Amino acid sequence: xxxxxxxxxxxxxxxxxxxxxxxxxxxxxxxxxxxxxxxxxxxxxxxxxxxxxxxxxxxxxxxxxxxxxxxxxxxxxxxxxxxxxxxxxxx
Amino acid sequence: xxxxxxxxxxxxxxxxxxxxxxxxxxxxxxxxxxxxxxxxxxxxxxxxxxxxxxxxxxxxxxxxxxxxxxxxxxxxxxxxxxxxxxxxxxxxxxxxxxxxxxxxxxxxxxxxxxxxxxxxxxxxxxxxxxxxxxxxxxxxxxxxxxxxxxxxxxxxxxxxxxxxxxxxxxxxxxxxxxxxxxxxxxxxxxxxxxxxxxxxxxxxxxxxxxxxxxxxxxxxxxxxxxxxxxxxxxxxxxxxxxxxxxxxxxxxxxxxxxxxxxxx
Numbered sequence: 001x002x003x004x005x006x007x008x009x010x011x012x013x014x015x016x017x018x019x020x021x022x023x024x025x026x027x028x029x030x031x032x033x034x035x036x037x038x039x040x041x042x043x044x045x046x047x048x049x050x051x052x053x054x055x056x057x058x059x060x061x062x063x064x065x066x067x068x069x070x071x072x073x074x075x076x077x078x079x080x081x082x083x084x085x086x087x088x089x090x091x
Numbered sequence: 092x093x094x095x096x097x098x099x100x101x102x103x104x105x106x107x108x109x110x111x112x113x114x115x116x117x118x119x120x121x122x123x124x125x126x127x128x129x130x131x132x133x134x135x136x137x138x139x140x141x142x143x144x145x146x147x148x149x150x151x152x153x154x155x156x157x158x159x160x161x162x163x164x165x166x167x168x169x170x171x172x173x174x175x176x177x178x179x180x181x182x183x184x185x186x187x188x189x190x191x192x193x194x195x196x197x198x199x200x201x202x203x204x205x206x207x208x209x210x211x212x213x214x215x216x217x218x219x220x221x222x223x224x225x226x227x228x229x230x231x232x233x234x235x236x237x238x239x240x241x242x243x244x245x246x247x248x249x250x251x252x253x254x255x256x257x258x259x260x261x262x263x264x265x266x267x268x269x270x271x272x273x274x275x276x277x278x279x280x281x282x283x284x285x286x287x288x289x290x291x292x293x294x295x296x297x298x299x300x301x302x303x304x305x306x307x308x309x310x311x312x313x314x315x316x317x318x319x320x321x322x323x324x325x326x327x328x329x330x331x332x333x334x335x336x337x338x339x340x341x342x343x344x345x346x347x348x349x350x351x352x353x354x355x
Contacts, residue, residue, distance in 0.1 A: 014272075014273030014274065014340070015273070015274045015275075016270075016273050016274060016275055016276045016277070016280065016340065017273070019236075019237050019276050019280075020276055020280045020283070020284065022237055023237055023240055023241060023284055024284065026237075026241055027241065027244055027284065030241065030244060030245060031244070031248070
Protein backbone atom coordinates (compact mmCIF):
# COMPACT_ATOMS: atom_id res chain seq x y z
CA UNK A 1 0.00 0.00 0.00
CA UNK A 2 2.74 2.42 1.02
CA UNK A 3 4.86 1.27 -1.91
CA UNK A 4 1.96 1.91 -4.25
CA UNK A 5 1.56 5.41 -2.87
CA UNK A 6 5.27 6.11 -3.42
CA UNK A 7 5.00 4.89 -7.01
CA UNK A 8 2.04 7.13 -7.59
CA UNK A 9 3.82 10.17 -6.20
CA UNK A 10 7.03 9.57 -8.11
CA UNK A 11 5.29 8.79 -11.37
CA UNK A 12 6.74 11.69 -13.28
CA UNK A 13 10.49 11.33 -13.74
CA UNK A 14 12.47 14.16 -12.24
CA UNK A 15 14.33 16.37 -14.72
CA UNK A 16 17.66 15.61 -13.07
CA UNK A 17 17.22 11.91 -13.87
CA UNK A 18 16.46 12.80 -17.47
CA UNK A 19 19.62 14.93 -17.57
CA UNK A 20 21.73 12.11 -16.16
CA UNK A 21 20.52 9.45 -18.53
CA UNK A 22 20.83 11.77 -21.53
CA UNK A 23 24.40 12.54 -20.51
CA UNK A 24 25.27 8.88 -20.14
CA UNK A 25 24.08 8.21 -23.67
CA UNK A 26 25.86 11.26 -25.13
CA UNK A 27 29.13 10.32 -23.46
CA UNK A 28 29.11 6.77 -24.78
CA UNK A 29 29.26 8.25 -28.27
CA UNK A 30 31.68 11.04 -27.34
CA UNK A 31 34.12 8.66 -25.67
CA UNK A 32 34.22 6.01 -28.36
CA UNK A 33 33.96 8.36 -31.30
CA UNK A 34 31.48 5.92 -32.81
CA UNK A 35 28.58 7.67 -34.46
CA UNK A 36 25.30 6.53 -35.91
CA UNK A 37 26.80 5.87 -39.36
CA UNK A 38 29.52 3.57 -38.04
CA UNK A 39 27.00 1.70 -35.89
CA UNK A 40 24.80 1.13 -38.93
CA UNK A 41 27.59 -0.28 -41.06
CA UNK A 42 28.78 -2.43 -38.13
CA UNK A 43 25.26 -3.79 -37.76
CA UNK A 44 24.99 -4.52 -41.49
CA UNK A 45 28.33 -6.36 -41.59
CA UNK A 46 27.68 -8.36 -38.43
CA UNK A 47 24.23 -9.36 -39.67
CA UNK A 48 25.84 -10.50 -42.92
CA UNK A 49 28.33 -12.74 -41.12
CA UNK A 50 25.73 -14.16 -38.73
CA UNK A 51 23.42 -14.92 -41.66
CA UNK A 52 25.91 -17.52 -42.87
CA UNK A 53 25.14 -19.58 -39.79
CA UNK A 54 21.66 -18.55 -38.74
CA UNK A 55 18.38 -17.62 -40.27
CA UNK A 56 17.80 -14.17 -38.81
CA UNK A 57 14.86 -11.88 -38.55
CA UNK A 58 16.85 -9.06 -40.10
CA UNK A 59 14.39 -6.21 -39.51
CA UNK A 60 14.37 -6.91 -35.81
CA UNK A 61 18.12 -6.74 -35.23
CA UNK A 62 19.09 -4.12 -32.64
CA UNK A 63 22.57 -3.04 -31.64
CA UNK A 64 23.61 -0.43 -29.11
CA UNK A 65 26.59 0.70 -27.08
CA UNK A 66 25.69 0.80 -23.42
CA UNK A 67 27.61 2.07 -20.47
CA UNK A 68 27.55 0.51 -17.02
CA UNK A 69 29.58 2.33 -14.42
CA UNK A 70 33.15 2.14 -15.69
CA UNK A 71 32.68 -0.36 -18.49
CA UNK A 72 31.05 -0.28 -21.85
CA UNK A 73 29.18 -3.05 -23.64
CA UNK A 74 27.97 -3.62 -27.16
CA UNK A 75 24.50 -4.98 -26.56
CA UNK A 76 22.86 -6.74 -29.48
CA UNK A 77 19.43 -8.25 -29.80
CA UNK A 78 19.36 -10.63 -32.77
CA UNK A 79 16.27 -12.79 -33.19
CA UNK A 80 17.21 -16.21 -34.63
CA UNK A 81 14.54 -18.16 -36.53
CA UNK A 82 16.67 -21.21 -37.21
CA UNK A 83 20.12 -22.49 -37.95
CA UNK A 84 21.80 -23.08 -41.29
CA UNK A 85 24.49 -25.38 -39.93
CA UNK A 86 23.77 -29.11 -40.18
CA UNK A 87 24.53 -31.33 -37.28
CA UNK A 88 27.92 -33.05 -37.90
CA UNK A 89 26.68 -36.53 -36.76
CA UNK A 90 24.48 -36.88 -39.86
CA UNK A 91 27.50 -36.92 -42.15
CA UNK B 92 59.15 24.62 -5.71
CA UNK B 93 55.40 25.14 -6.01
CA UNK B 94 52.87 23.62 -8.36
CA UNK B 95 51.08 24.71 -11.48
CA UNK B 96 47.33 24.14 -11.57
CA UNK B 97 45.36 24.83 -14.74
CA UNK B 98 41.75 25.92 -14.20
CA UNK B 99 39.73 24.71 -17.14
CA UNK B 100 36.27 23.60 -18.28
CA UNK B 101 35.81 23.25 -22.01
CA UNK B 102 32.54 25.13 -21.99
CA UNK B 103 32.61 28.89 -21.61
CA UNK B 104 30.77 30.81 -18.93
CA UNK B 105 30.86 28.20 -16.18
CA UNK B 106 33.11 30.25 -13.90
CA UNK B 107 36.76 29.54 -14.70
CA UNK B 108 38.03 33.08 -14.19
CA UNK B 109 35.86 33.66 -11.14
CA UNK B 110 37.15 30.42 -9.65
CA UNK B 111 40.76 31.27 -10.47
CA UNK B 112 40.44 34.71 -8.85
CA UNK B 113 38.72 33.39 -5.74
CA UNK B 114 40.96 30.37 -5.22
CA UNK B 115 44.07 32.43 -5.82
CA UNK B 116 42.90 34.94 -3.24
CA UNK B 117 41.88 32.22 -0.76
CA UNK B 118 45.27 30.49 -1.05
CA UNK B 119 47.09 33.77 -0.53
CA UNK B 120 44.92 34.51 2.52
CA UNK B 121 46.08 31.14 3.88
CA UNK B 122 49.60 32.51 3.68
CA UNK B 123 50.72 30.94 0.41
CA UNK B 124 52.68 32.67 -2.30
CA UNK B 125 50.36 32.74 -5.30
CA UNK B 126 50.39 33.96 -8.88
CA UNK B 127 47.27 33.82 -11.06
CA UNK B 128 47.98 33.72 -14.79
CA UNK B 129 45.48 34.77 -17.43
CA UNK B 130 46.03 32.43 -20.38
CA UNK B 131 43.15 33.84 -22.40
CA UNK B 132 45.30 35.76 -24.86
CA UNK B 133 43.28 38.28 -26.86
CA UNK B 134 40.28 38.13 -24.55
CA UNK B 135 41.62 38.78 -21.10
CA UNK B 136 39.35 39.22 -18.13
CA UNK B 137 41.07 37.90 -15.01
CA UNK B 138 42.50 41.39 -14.36
CA UNK B 139 38.97 42.80 -14.24
CA UNK B 140 37.61 40.09 -11.97
CA UNK B 141 40.54 40.60 -9.62
CA UNK B 142 39.99 44.37 -9.76
CA UNK B 143 43.56 44.95 -10.95
CA UNK B 144 42.87 46.16 -14.50
CA UNK B 145 44.12 49.70 -13.92
CA UNK B 146 47.52 48.48 -12.80
CA UNK B 147 48.40 46.14 -15.65
CA UNK B 148 51.42 47.46 -17.54
CA UNK B 149 53.09 44.38 -19.00
CA UNK B 150 51.68 41.02 -20.07
CA UNK B 151 52.97 37.48 -20.47
CA UNK B 152 53.58 38.34 -24.13
CA UNK B 153 55.97 41.12 -23.12
CA UNK B 154 57.90 38.61 -21.02
CA UNK B 155 58.05 36.07 -23.85
CA UNK B 156 59.16 38.71 -26.34
CA UNK B 157 61.83 39.92 -23.96
CA UNK B 158 60.32 43.39 -23.46
CA UNK B 159 60.48 43.06 -19.70
CA UNK B 160 61.62 40.82 -16.86
CA UNK B 161 59.09 38.34 -15.44
CA UNK B 162 59.12 39.98 -12.01
CA UNK B 163 58.27 43.33 -13.52
CA UNK B 164 55.23 41.94 -15.34
CA UNK B 165 53.64 40.60 -12.14
CA UNK B 166 50.97 42.91 -10.74
CA UNK B 167 50.94 42.83 -6.96
CA UNK B 168 47.54 42.62 -5.30
CA UNK B 169 47.79 45.11 -2.44
CA UNK B 170 44.89 43.63 -0.46
CA UNK B 171 46.65 40.35 0.29
CA UNK B 172 50.26 39.55 0.87
CA UNK B 173 52.00 37.47 -1.78
CA UNK B 174 49.24 37.50 -4.40
CA UNK B 175 50.21 38.39 -7.97
CA UNK B 176 48.60 38.54 -11.40
CA UNK B 177 50.23 37.91 -14.75
CA UNK B 178 47.90 39.40 -17.34
CA UNK B 179 47.32 38.25 -20.92
CA UNK B 180 48.01 40.39 -23.93
CA UNK B 181 44.94 41.95 -25.47
CA UNK B 182 46.57 42.67 -28.83
CA UNK B 183 47.75 39.16 -29.68
CA UNK B 184 46.18 35.88 -30.73
CA UNK B 185 46.21 32.56 -28.96
CA UNK B 186 48.45 31.16 -31.69
CA UNK B 187 51.13 33.76 -30.91
CA UNK B 188 52.20 31.66 -27.91
CA UNK B 189 53.52 28.12 -28.21
CA UNK B 190 53.02 25.40 -25.57
CA UNK B 191 56.80 25.18 -25.05
CA UNK B 192 56.99 28.88 -24.16
CA UNK B 193 54.13 28.54 -21.72
CA UNK B 194 55.80 25.54 -20.12
CA UNK B 195 58.99 27.51 -19.57
CA UNK B 196 57.06 30.45 -18.12
CA UNK B 197 55.20 28.16 -15.67
CA UNK B 198 58.43 26.52 -14.62
CA UNK B 199 59.96 29.87 -13.84
CA UNK B 200 56.87 31.00 -11.93
CA UNK B 201 56.62 27.92 -9.75
CA UNK B 202 60.19 28.30 -8.62
CA UNK B 203 59.24 31.44 -6.73
CA UNK B 204 55.58 30.68 -5.83
CA UNK B 205 53.67 27.97 -3.96
CA UNK B 206 50.80 28.04 -6.43
CA UNK B 207 50.60 29.06 -10.07
CA UNK B 208 46.93 29.09 -11.11
CA UNK B 209 46.49 29.26 -14.87
CA UNK B 210 43.10 30.49 -16.08
CA UNK B 211 42.42 28.63 -19.32
CA UNK B 212 40.31 30.02 -22.16
CA UNK B 213 37.18 28.10 -23.16
CA UNK B 214 37.46 25.55 -25.93
CA UNK B 215 39.85 22.73 -26.71
CA UNK B 216 42.05 24.51 -29.23
CA UNK B 217 45.49 26.02 -28.90
CA UNK B 218 44.50 28.40 -26.11
CA UNK B 219 43.63 25.45 -23.91
CA UNK B 220 46.67 23.47 -25.06
CA UNK B 221 48.89 26.41 -24.08
CA UNK B 222 47.20 26.88 -20.71
CA UNK B 223 47.63 23.22 -19.82
CA UNK B 224 51.15 22.84 -21.22
CA UNK B 225 52.98 23.57 -17.99
CA UNK B 226 50.39 22.18 -15.56
CA UNK B 227 51.08 19.60 -12.85
CA UNK B 228 47.43 19.37 -11.85
CA UNK B 229 44.07 20.53 -13.15
CA UNK B 230 40.89 21.91 -11.64
CA UNK B 231 37.95 21.14 -13.88
CA UNK B 232 35.07 23.56 -13.42
CA UNK B 233 31.58 22.50 -14.40
CA UNK B 234 28.02 23.45 -13.60
CA UNK B 235 25.43 20.70 -12.97
CA UNK B 236 24.12 21.00 -16.54
CA UNK B 237 24.19 18.58 -19.45
CA UNK B 238 26.26 20.73 -21.83
CA UNK B 239 28.84 21.72 -19.22
CA UNK B 240 29.33 18.15 -17.94
CA UNK B 241 29.67 16.84 -21.46
CA UNK B 242 32.43 19.35 -22.22
CA UNK B 243 34.11 18.62 -18.88
CA UNK B 244 34.28 14.96 -19.91
CA UNK B 245 35.96 15.95 -23.15
CA UNK B 246 38.50 18.11 -21.32
CA UNK B 247 39.27 15.31 -18.85
CA UNK B 248 40.12 13.04 -21.79
CA UNK B 249 42.38 15.67 -23.33
CA UNK B 250 44.18 16.33 -20.04
CA UNK B 251 44.78 12.62 -19.55
CA UNK B 252 46.21 12.44 -23.06
CA UNK B 253 48.63 15.17 -21.98
CA UNK B 254 49.58 12.98 -18.99
CA UNK B 255 47.98 15.36 -16.49
CA UNK B 256 46.37 12.84 -14.18
CA UNK B 257 45.96 14.79 -10.97
CA UNK B 258 42.47 16.08 -11.71
CA UNK B 259 39.96 17.65 -9.35
CA UNK B 260 36.39 18.61 -10.06
CA UNK B 261 34.67 21.79 -8.90
CA UNK B 262 30.90 21.87 -9.32
CA UNK B 263 29.95 25.50 -9.66
CA UNK B 264 26.64 27.33 -9.39
CA UNK B 265 24.72 24.55 -7.75
CA UNK B 266 21.28 25.59 -6.57
CA UNK B 267 20.57 23.71 -3.31
CA UNK B 268 16.85 24.39 -3.76
CA UNK B 269 16.69 22.84 -7.23
CA UNK B 270 18.77 19.87 -6.14
CA UNK B 271 16.36 19.33 -3.27
CA UNK B 272 13.37 19.15 -5.60
CA UNK B 273 15.15 16.86 -8.07
CA UNK B 274 15.40 19.48 -10.80
CA UNK B 275 19.17 19.74 -10.82
CA UNK B 276 21.78 17.00 -10.88
CA UNK B 277 23.33 16.55 -7.47
CA UNK B 278 27.10 16.18 -6.96
CA UNK B 279 26.92 12.36 -6.84
CA UNK B 280 25.22 12.31 -10.26
CA UNK B 281 28.02 14.39 -11.79
CA UNK B 282 30.70 12.28 -10.09
CA UNK B 283 29.04 9.07 -11.33
CA UNK B 284 29.38 10.36 -14.87
CA UNK B 285 32.83 11.94 -14.79
CA UNK B 286 34.45 9.59 -12.22
CA UNK B 287 37.07 12.02 -10.94
CA UNK B 288 37.82 13.42 -7.50
CA UNK B 289 35.42 16.11 -6.27
CA UNK B 290 37.23 18.92 -4.47
CA UNK B 291 34.35 21.28 -3.85
CA UNK B 292 30.83 22.49 -4.59
CA UNK B 293 30.13 26.20 -5.03
CA UNK B 294 26.51 27.16 -4.37
CA UNK B 295 24.76 29.64 -6.64
CA UNK B 296 25.30 33.04 -5.04
CA UNK B 297 24.20 36.53 -6.13
CA UNK B 298 27.15 37.86 -4.22
CA UNK B 299 29.42 36.69 -7.08
CA UNK B 300 27.85 39.23 -9.45
CA UNK B 301 28.16 41.99 -6.89
CA UNK B 302 31.77 41.16 -6.06
CA UNK B 303 32.67 41.02 -9.76
CA UNK B 304 31.05 44.42 -10.23
CA UNK B 305 33.33 45.76 -7.55
CA UNK B 306 36.44 43.82 -8.58
CA UNK B 307 36.63 42.33 -5.11
CA UNK B 308 36.71 38.50 -5.02
CA UNK B 309 33.94 36.97 -2.85
CA UNK B 310 36.52 35.19 -0.75
CA UNK B 311 36.94 38.48 1.15
CA UNK B 312 33.23 38.48 1.99
CA UNK B 313 32.52 36.34 5.04
CA UNK B 314 28.80 36.40 4.31
CA UNK B 315 29.15 34.99 0.80
CA UNK B 316 28.36 31.26 0.58
CA UNK B 317 30.34 30.95 -2.64
CA UNK B 318 33.29 32.84 -1.19
CA UNK B 319 33.37 30.54 1.82
CA UNK B 320 33.13 27.46 -0.42
CA UNK B 321 36.19 28.69 -2.34
CA UNK B 322 38.03 29.09 0.96
CA UNK B 323 37.28 25.46 1.80
CA UNK B 324 38.63 24.33 -1.59
CA UNK B 325 41.83 26.24 -0.87
CA UNK B 326 42.13 24.39 2.44
CA UNK B 327 41.60 21.05 0.67
CA UNK B 328 44.28 21.94 -1.87
CA UNK B 329 46.52 22.50 1.14
CA UNK B 330 45.76 18.96 2.29
CA UNK B 331 43.37 19.84 5.09
CA UNK B 332 40.49 17.47 5.70
CA UNK B 333 37.47 19.75 5.28
CA UNK B 334 34.23 17.89 4.54
CA UNK B 335 32.14 18.89 1.51
CA UNK B 336 28.59 19.85 2.60
CA UNK B 337 26.00 17.45 1.19
CA UNK B 338 23.47 18.50 -1.40
CA UNK B 339 20.78 15.92 -2.06
CA UNK B 340 17.31 15.57 -3.43
CA UNK B 341 14.77 14.56 -0.81
CA UNK B 342 12.01 13.04 -2.92
CA UNK B 343 8.46 14.30 -3.11
CA UNK B 344 7.33 13.03 0.29
CA UNK B 345 10.40 14.56 1.87
CA UNK B 346 9.71 18.00 0.46
CA UNK B 347 6.11 17.83 1.63
CA UNK B 348 7.13 16.88 5.12
CA UNK B 349 9.87 19.50 4.96
CA UNK B 350 7.32 22.16 4.03
CA UNK B 351 4.96 21.05 6.77
CA UNK B 352 7.76 21.47 9.26
CA UNK B 353 8.81 24.89 8.02
CA UNK B 354 5.19 26.06 8.00
CA UNK B 355 4.62 24.65 11.44
